[in-house]
Amino acid sequence: MSEVKRLEALIDSGDLAGARRLCLDGLGKDPLDPALNEALVRIIKGTGDHDALRAQIGRVMETSRKVPKRTYSALGSFAFYALPPPGNAELSSVLYMRAHREYPDVPWYYLIIGDIHLYSGKKDEALAEYRLALEEVDPSLLTRDSTSVHRYLLKRIANIYYEKSDFAAAAGAFEEFRRMKAYSFYVTDCNRYVDSLAALGRYDDAVEVLMENLEKMPNKGPLRAKFVEFMERYSDRVSGEFELPPRTLPERKGLPERIPVETGIVTEADDMVEVVREKTSGIARPGDLVALAESVTAITEGRAISVETIEPSFVATRLAAMVQKRSQMAPLGSPHGMQVAIDEVGRGRVLLGLVGGLYDAVTRGKGHFYSLAGMQTALVDDMSGGMPPYDHHVIKGPRDPDATALRVKQQTGLDCCIVDANDQQIAWVIGASEGVDRKHIEQVLSDNPAGNEDQKTPIILIRP
Incomplete structure (x- = not known):
């Protein structure tokens, strides 16, 4: 068994002290090793030893060698989400700025550094970083492809302008983003684009955007609600008459009560059991079952x-x-x-x-x-x-979804399942605590009540 495999086995078994000794021994030989730094982050998450994280970042910053991108990512991302502010943003920014100097052709570092500003509440600094990227990134890299940084920059720029009430700039950025036909043009983006156009008096353009998106997503409740709201306010200002398209899927009846629980943004610094405990407190009742989104569960595992x-x-x-x-x-x-x-x-x-x-x-x-x-x-x-x-x-998927569901059950008393659901009317229970009827839950959640966009509701309480 390789050293990294042994290390992962120790972490998975809960022997964090043994894992720490083995990991630090390996880092003593090569402090830049990506796999060892990724393992160290997992250990620190379990022990809460933030001083060890700061010390390792210090060793990386002192080296004259080129640091692997995976090492920058492991340490920089976890430092931002795990350490208390404002030191978290300062330390993470220093790491990523060095990464950008070492890898000047990697446009993603503009986005990452901008995100550090954005999620630290510094929207102006974030906006400046995103706009700098649009000016400096090779235009050949600004494509419609999902691996193009362009769509991610435009999404953030448009939403920042909207939140600053600069509706002309917001509408321009949303229009560019819309033209990319990106899957990540969410209902929230559409509705904010419509609001921006309406604020500019461009009512016909606004209804065109609404109808275009309703044609693609006729079953999205927030989008349908926006159409009703828009027509109630502006029907006398648009050219022509428009009707709300019919749903292509019938509204489901006879289901157990399903309660989406908003969590905010969940990160690799969070523990999913603690998220469930905190966010369902005062909401969950005995007999409820908690369903967790598999992708968010995986994020908390550093996946x-x-x-x-x-x-x-x-x-x-x-x-x-x-x-x-x-x-x-x-x-x-x-x-x-x-x-x-x-x-x-x-x-x-x-x-x-x-x-x-x-x-x-x-x-x-x-x-x-x-x-x-x-x-x-x-x-x-x-x-x-x-x-x-x-x-x-x-x-990636969660490491052991059955074990995670069991841990939730043991520590909260709630039956639990981990679910991979989408907007194609498919739900797949990939892990569950003992006694959960997986097929029944898949039917109950097949319409994906948690949403597949930016609803921030990765927890669903199912109440019989």
Whole structure:
């Protein structure tokens, strides 16, 4: 067993003292090793030893060697979310600014540094960093592709301008963002764009945006509500008559009560059990079941991989192209998503899954790729599926969803399941505490009441 595998086994078993000794011994030999720094972050999260984090960042900053991007990401991201302000932002910024100097051709560092400002409450500094990126990044990199930094910059710029009530600038940025036809153009973005246009007196443009998005997303409640609100206020100012398109899915009846619980942004510094305990306090009742979003659960386990650290291999690029031909929305249709899957389960397992996928293509079957490649490949979420600040990350599935669900049950008394749900009327219970009827929960959550955008409700209480 390799040193890193031994280290991970110790962490998973809860032997953090043994893991710490082994990790520090390895870092004494090579303080820049990415895997060891990632393991150190997991250990520090469990022990709360923030002094060890600061000391390791100090060692990295003192070196004259080029630091691996994964090491910058592991230490910089965790430092920002785990350490108390304002020191967290200062330390994280220093790390990432050095990373940007060492890797000047990586445009993502503009976004990351801007996000540090943004989530520290410094919107003006964030806006300046994002705009600088648009000026300095090679225009050939500003494409519609999900790996282009452009869409992520525009999303943030537009929303900052909106929050500053600069509706002309907001409308301009939203328009550019809209033209990219990005999957991450959420209902919130659409509604804010509509508000910006209305504030400028551009009522016909506003209703055009609404109708365009209602055509694509006729079942989105907040979008339908925005249409009703807009027409009540401005129907006499638009050219022509417009009607709310019918839903394409019937409203479901006879379901148990489902209560979305807002959490705010959950990060790798959080513990999912503590999030459940805190956010359901005063809401949950005996007999309730708590359903957790698998991607947010994975984020709390440090399973979000920042895009600048992923280097797709030739094999990953070729395999992703083959998947892309079958489904443009498949997470593994992205070379970055495919590379993360290969790193997680091994190239041989993914190739075996590909054979299963080819069999499905010939027989019109379904599911053989993931059954052969393994559950973790099915749980990879590509960048286009996330919300800021994790929208430029590929997110792996939770390490052991059954164990996490059991821990929630033991520490809160609530039955628990971990669910992978989407807007295609599919829910998959990937982990659950003992006695949970998985098939029943999949039916109850098939319409994805937690949402798949920026609702910040990764916890659903199901009340019989």
